Amino acid sequence: MTTANLFDLTGKVAIVTGSSRGIGKAIVEQMAAHGAKVVVSSRKPGPCEAVAGAINEEHGEERAIAVPANISSKDDLQRLVDTTMAKWGQVDIVVCNAASNPYFGPMSGIEDEAFTKILQNNIISNHWLIAMVAPQMRARKDGAVVIVSSIGGLKATDVIGAYNISKAADMQLARNLALEFGRDNVRVNCIAPGLVQTDFARALWENPDILKGATAGSCLKRIGQPDEIAGMAVFLCSKAGGFTTGQTFVIDGGATVV
Numbered sequence: 001m002t003t004a005n006l007f008d009l010t011g012k013v014a015i016v017t018g019s020s021r022g023i024g025k026a027i028v029e030q031m032a033a034h035g036a037k038v039v040v041s042s043r044k045p046g047p048c049e050a051v052a053g054a055i056n057e058e059h060g061e062e063r064a065i066a067v068p069a070n071i072s073s074k075d076d077l078q079r080l081v082d083t084t085m086a087k088w089g090q091v092d093i094v095v096c097n098a099a100s101n102p103y104f105g106p107m108s109g110i111e112d113e114a115f116t117k118i119l120q121n122n123i124i125s126n127h128w129l130i131a132m133v134a135p136q137m138r139a140r141k142d143g144a145v146v147i148v149s150s151i152g153g154l155k156a157t158d159v160i161g162a163y164n165i166s167k168a169a170d171m172q173l174a175r176n177l178a179l180e181f182g183r184d185n186v187r188v189n190c191i192a193p194g195l196v197q198t199d200f201a202r203a204l205w206e207n208p209d210i211l212k213g214a215t216a217g218s219c220l221k222r223i224g225q226p227d228e229i230a231g232m233a234v235f236l237c238s239k240a241g242g243f244t245t246g247q248t249f250v251i252d253g254g255a256t257v258v
Contacts, residue, residue, distance in 0.1 A: 004237050007234055007238045007239075007240050008029070008035055009031055009033070009034040009035045009093075009234070010064055012035070012037070012092040013036065013088045013090055013091055013092050013093065014028070014038045014039065014093035015081070015084055015091055015129075015133070016028045016039065016040065016094075016095040016097055017041050017042070017095065017096055017098035018071075018097040018098050019040045019041055019051065020040060020041075020042040020044065020047035020048050020050070020051050020086075020093075021042075021051075021198070021199055022200055023053055023193065024095070024097040024148075026225075026226030026227045026230035027097065027229070027230045027234075029051075030230040030231065030233070031093070031190060031233070031234060031237070032058075032059060033230075034062045034238070036063070036092075037088050038052075038064045039056065039064070039080070039083075040055075041066070041098075042069060042098065045066065045068045048066035048068050049092045052064035052066040054093040063208060065084075065087055066090075067080050067083045069136045071098045071121055073162075076145060077125065077128050081132045081133055082128070085136075091133045091143075092137070092144065092237075093145075094115075094129060094133050094145050095233055095237075096125075096145070096170075097148040099121060099148070099200075100122065103115075103163075104159055106158050106159070107161040109221075111163055114162070118162045118163055119165075119169075122166035122169075122170065123173065126170065130145055133145075135231070138181060138184035138186055139184075141184055141186075142185055142186070143181075143186040143187070144186070144187050144236060144237040145174075145186070145187070145189070146189055146191060146233050146236050147170045147174050147188070147190045149167045149170040150166075150167040150193060151193065151194045151250055152167045152168075152172065153166075153167030153171050155169035155256070174188045174189055174246060174248065175246045178245040178246030178247075182245055187236070187244060187245035188245055188246065189244060189245060189248070189249065190247070190248040190249065191229060191232050191249050193224060193229050194224060194253055194256070195214055195218075195227075195255070196224040196225065196226060196229060197223045197224065197225055197226070217256025218254050218255040220254055221253075223253075228251065232249055236249075
């Protein structure tokens with residue numbers, strides 16, 4: 001087996017939530033570049049269609065479709081899966097990338113509604129989507145699930161505590177499901193990025209002084225780029241990652257080792 005074949009996703013179908021921008025967008029682009037059929041999904045149709053259209057234009061064939069969905073809606077997620085199945089007949093890969101963080105401040109000040117929204121969108125919605133695709137993966141004895149967590153799940157904070165709690169829970173969700181699905185050759189893993197240059201983290205990198213402070217404690221002394229996270233997703237969902245499950249992969253420029 002050549003190195004190129006190890007990362008080949010030809011014939012695979014991948015759903016990626018939150019994939020109209022940032023890390024999710026990089027993941028669908030890289031998976032399509034490695035041969036997969038991809039489903040671009042986020043809340044708004046326009047951005048999804050733009051990303052899917054650009055992928056198809058680049059490759060000269062239909063490798064992407066746009067299926068907008070709100071992850072807080074179980075009906076939307078079921079429609080996302082059903083539309084994918086109707087189009088391409090199966091789901092081989094699901095990447096739970098979409099997340100929300102509507103509150104910035106100490107845990108003592110968070111309202112129940114905001115806390116509930118974070119837990120719903122960042123944990124329960126992932127559980128819903130995975131449960132919708134897992135049966136046909138397990139029946140085929142093949143499949144890969146990736147949950148995009150965060151190094152926040154490994155650290156304490158006084159400003160995004162609820163978000164970090166949800167990201168820690170995602171790591172445990174991956175471990176539990178890896179055990180449940182492993183006998184059927186379905187792999188479940190987490191990626192825990194550090195600071196990455198996305199719109200979601202704009203407040204931390206747009207101001208040079210804040211960026212310098214945020215990266216000062218890392219080994220590489222810089223912010224990450226979305227493609228540097230997407231490469232791990234390709235690895236985990238390809239033959240290269242065939243013996244990898246239940247793990248959380250930290251990609252943070254060395255921020256958690258110093």
